[in-house]
Amino acid sequence: MGGARGGSRRVTRGHLLPLLSRGYGDELTGSPPYQSSSPTEDEKQRYRNFQRFVHFIDNQESFEVRLGRLEKRGSSFNQKMVDVLLSIDRVELSAKERIDTAILVAGDSDFVPAVQKAKNNGTRVILACSSDRNEYHLELWKTADIRIPIDEDRMRGCNAGNLSQ
Template sequence: MLRLFRKKRSDVKVVYRYPNEKVAIFIDGGNMFHACNYMQIKINYKKLIDILRKDRWLLRAYFYTGIPSGDLPRDVREQLRKQQGFLNELQNLGIKVKTMPLKKTPEGYIEKGIDILLATDMVSLAFRNAYDTAILVSGDSDYVPVVKEIQELGKRVENASFKRTSSYELRKVCDEFILLDNIKHRFTTPLYPEKIEKPPEVRFIDRIKEFFSKIIKKEKGRKR
């Protein structure tokens, strides 16, 4: 009987699920890089994808990033080598990697066109009815018009991002928002783990010396 008088909570958000829901995940690599660089963390993308997909059928996860090209300085070539190794690891995990050349400026290299490439894929796959829900892993407000267009096609859009690079406008327009800061312990590790100092090892010869030293002390005590 007491249940009849309980007040209903108005702050509980009801999330509706489709039967046999198909999801596609779109990861803005540059946006994630800036957040990781600030927070000094490393992302395990396989774990992140598993968390975001939940128990739903995953069409594919896409990762978008820019890469330097042309005549590169030695330090940039070394960075490119490391980046290529990272991208190869993603592809081995079944993540579809899509790249565009970085634009060189007097201040360095900047990304151009990555957001357009990502948005084009989101809309194109929505038109083809390839997924029911798009999961956009980015905090860039430039994606707001794209999200609205996809919703007009009858699709849902979920947004996942870190607070550092999250846009309020993007969060507001999406059907669901996942703050990655709250669950980062499940898919990240520190970029520079603290080194745990091991106690110095005691050599066997030192143990022998200590053993005989104790015996000598005991013998001296008896003689007194």
């Protein structure tokens, strides 16, 4: 490789890797990965509650939990990859005729193509979404076969074990 002053300089892996991986925590360079701060007590409690919820749902007949990942942005967390995982499952299961009805709890228009494909495959799609019109996408609402509004009264019924409200 030519140097800045026209001289020849040999660049080795030992020189290049630390330069390229600086701050990224590469096991090849021996630098430690980024470490976040320890969770707060509130974050620990929310995580325990989430684990209990996932365990409960995962043990129900005909349910499967699909987890993406959370990404912290400022003071809030955003889920990543869940809509893609659900969409893939919905299309695959409907194409293989392993489901005749799919219940989607969402409001995001990203699900519209998967819902349309599942319906084309003969699957009935039930959308459970917020009763607040500003919290779901109208195209998703229109695409679903059946719509179930979720409001505080229905959620209180779920907490009490009464899902028929």
